Amino acid sequence: MKNKRIAMITVAVISLVVPALVAVLIYSPYKISSEYVWLSSIPGFNASINSITALLLLIGGVMAKKGNYTLHKVCMAISLALGVCFLLAYVTYHATMPSAIFGDVNLDGVLDADEQLNISGLRTVYLTILLSHILLSAAVVPFVLLAFYFAIAKEFDRHVKIVKFTWPIWLYVSVTGVIVYLLASPYYPS
Template sequence: MSAENMLQPQITKNDKLARLVIGVVSFVIFTAIVLLSKIKIEANLGFDVHVFALINALINSFVSILLIAGLIAVKRRNYLLHKKIMLGAIILSVLFLVSYICHHLFAGETRFGDLNHDGLVSDAEKSAAGSLRIFYYIILGTHIPLAGIILPFILFTAYRGLTAEFPRHKKIARITWPVWLYVSVTGVLVYLLISPYY
């Protein structure tokens, strides 16, 4: 039985409206993240604000697991389970976005190697961090741009699935899935590397 017979469209196809909505949502979220990364709110929340970073890492871990489970489900032709898993990954990604913004608003920027938390990384601190510092910046340097561009791909992939345009869904998913997985896995790795400096 084909995917077309397994799942009916969940939303009405309207490519013009979809492009507009996905473009606006992606632009607004990207702009908000860029602007909010320059702002730090000084507030005592009554808990360690770096808990948001831990939440981010946990969410990214669950998203990675769901992405792999979603791939397994679709390879086994369990399209309904695939749909549920992937929508779960999208919902978790929305929660991640909220937590990510909260972390950056309340914690500000953390510099890799900044042992004394003065916002500067001295030569001695760089030396103490060693080659791990280079590895961190390589991972971060690939994670950030890919995280910045993946959102519209995720939304278009979901749109093609929800309109039951399965050949087009599959075509874009071949790009979206590996990039999304890379972003979620490296998000956890970035947390593990930077968290000693919180």
């Protein structure tokens, strides 16, 4: 019982600290000064991580349905590890680089009237996808962690119950992460 309590507290703390840290880094006007050119490649790297994660989630889901739990475990463990890598890269990027502004063609950090006119309804589509991606990525964290905990604790009934809605949300977040990157990539500062 003590280990379960520690696990639940850990899940709660991670689930609160991670989104709070990300929000602070994104909305902070202060960035850590860095001269490393490779930092500008992080969004593409993270899109690759999201692509691989989506593929592994699909394979892992199929393997679970086929009863190949060994391959299912491998796919899910790699997906979780990739999620941690994504988060570390994401935090590094937003601590050092300004956020992209969708439609800011001249990359001056301002979406002027002409730029807004040029992208028209596409900005609404982008922001809708981005908002759903952000909200669901924050919301899914505790459920992913609980799903892993239940699997490790061999509470398979609870694991199956929670992954019925966690898995599709995690997949959606991974796929929309790639879509957001593809839509925003022309507007990332170099």
